[in-house]
Amino acid sequence: MHCSYPIRSITPELLQTPFRRSFSHASATRDHTETLLVRIELEKGQIGFGESCPRSYVTGENLQTAMVFCQYAMAEVVAQVSDMKSLRHWVQCNRTFIDKNPAAWCALELALLDAFSRAAGKSVEQCLELPSITGREFRYSAVLDNSSPPAFESMLNGYLSLGIRDFKLKLSGDFGSDNVKIAALRRKAVKYRLRLDGNNLWHNSATAIDYLKRLGSPLYAVEEPVQAGDYEAMAEIAAAVGCKIILDESFLTLGCLEKLKPFTPQPWLLNLRVSKLGGLLRSIEILDRARELGIPVIIGAQVGETSLLSRVALTLASRAGPLLIAQEGAFSILLLRDDIFHPNLMFGRGGRLTLQVGPLGFGMQRALRQTIVNENEPGGN
Numbered sequence: 482m483h484c485s486y487p488i489r490s491i492t493p494e495l496l497q498t499p500f501r502r503s504f505s506h507a508s509a510t511r512d513h514t515e516t517l518l519v520r521i522e523l524e525k526g527q528i529g530f531g532e533s534c535p536r537s538y539v540t541g542e543n544l545q546t547a548m549v550f551c552q553y554a555m556a557e558v559v560a561q562v563s564d565m566k567s568l569r570h571w572v573q574c575n576r577t578f579i580d581k582n583p584a585a586w587c588a589l590e591l592a593l594l595d596a597f598s599r600a601a602g603k604s605v606e607q608c609l610e611l612p613s614i615t616g617r618e619f620r621y622s623a624v625l626d627n628s629s630p631p632a633f634e635s636m637l638n639g640y641l642s643l644g645i646r647d648f649k650l651k652l653s654g655d656f657g658s659d660n661v662k663i664a665a666l667r668r669k670a671v672k673y674r675l676r677l678d679g680n681n682l683w684h685n686s687a688t689a690i691d692y693l694k695r696l697g698s699p700l701y702a703v704e705e706p707v708q709a710g711d712y713e714a715m716a717e718i719a720a721a722v723g724c725k726i727i728l729d730e731s732f733l734t735l736g737c738l739e740k741l742k743p744f745t746p747q748p749w750l751l752n753l754r755v756s757k758l759g760g761l762l763r764s765i766e767i768l769d770r771a772r773e774l775g776i777p778v779i780i781g782a783q784v785g786e787t788s789l790l791s792r793v794a795l796t797l798a799s800r801a802g803p804l805l806i807a808q809e810g811a812f813s814i815l816l817l818r819d820d821i822f823h824p825n826l827m828f829g830r831g832g833r834l835t836l837q838v839g840p841l842g843f844g845m846q847r848a849l850r851q852t853i854v855n856e857n858e859p860g861g862n
Contacts, residue, residue, distance in 0.1 A: 485563045486600040487524040493551040493588070494518050495544050496532075499818045500785065502632075514785035514817065517547045517585065521592040529596025530822070530847055532790045533587035533756040534783035538680075539730050540757055542584050550585035554578075558589065565608055568593055572762050580734050583759030590760035591793060595842035605843055606796060609765075614799045614836055615844070621832040622647035622676075622807045625662070633662050641669060644831045647807060649676040649704075656692065663698045675699065676807070679706040681730060686714035690721045700724045702750055705731060712740060719748035727752050727779060734758075735767050738774060747774075750806055752781040755793050764797050772804055782810025785817065788826040792843050795826075795836055821848050 496516040503512040519531040535542035562568050572579065572590070579586045598608045606613055623640040625633060625648055640648070648666065652659050666673060675698055683689040689706040704727035707714045715726045729752040731737070741749050751771055758764045771778055780798045783790065791811045798808050811834050813825040822845045828834045838844030 488559045489522045489524045491555045492520040517588045519588040519592040521596045523596050527596050527599040529592045531588040531591030533584040535584040547585035550582040579759045584756045587756050587760040599842040618835045621828040625650045627651045627653045646673045651678045654682050674701050676702045678704040681705050683707050686717040689718050693722045702727050705729050716744050725750050749776050751778045753778050754781040756783050777804050777806045780808045787820050788813050788822040789845050791826040
């Protein structure tokens, strides 16, 4: 029997939570979250939550444009979406609209998936006909930001004490500083795998190649070394340096995959972040196409996301299977002063996280207390 779940209300809100410490890379420095949160209540009372992190330097969105999108789309979603089938149909019919507002739609879609699954008495995985991930172990890699050398060493020591040996380092563009950090990693870790993140730092391949070669560390991959979309230059860097290229800002839609096909051998790894790709359904579609093309993936994370987005990313990581090269995120209160979703999902020793959540929807619960930005704390206004 077909079940329909009419929507009673959609409530978008902006969430700001201070970090325990600021987080820096070549494109931005943050000391608090910039998050869109959407709450959906169905006519029968079930409530679902969705989250996204709009970033102007990734998709051109910000909190204000995301809120405008939600306010524009809400009436149409209430009128046209009442179950999984109509949700999938809406996503397909509004592909171009979502392409321009992927993070904004992400929060709406995740809230719908959560609410509809709860109404059906199932997990999101069950509703999407995916294997259960409850009780599964996932393993995360470390992310080292563009902090001062003393702060960097403290962070590095913390990761090493947990037995983590898979690292992503955010470059600053200051060769002396970057070189000192890589030397510290080389000195302290006998065995490690290193990815560098340029955040579109250089303007041409020659400058990037010179810089990366001078760093001299065994390098597995470099993420977004030059301007977004300059695939030719990135392929030149891969060949000259002998590493893979991770696409993040240069990879936002399913159509981007077609631009990668002419390169042989292909040097690409895809950074899949649910927020930037426009929700879980589109992320799964992209992942499945990447599998057909034989392109491995990294399941990435937005700085400052709560445990809700970390939980959603686990669905994608599970779907990736052997295509998964690395996974990032699950910082929760390791970075946030407060995480409004429970249980708090955080990696532990060896970067491991074993998922134990509720059986319905995404299995996450929102805390009763409301996170408020204190003007005397970092990130206050």
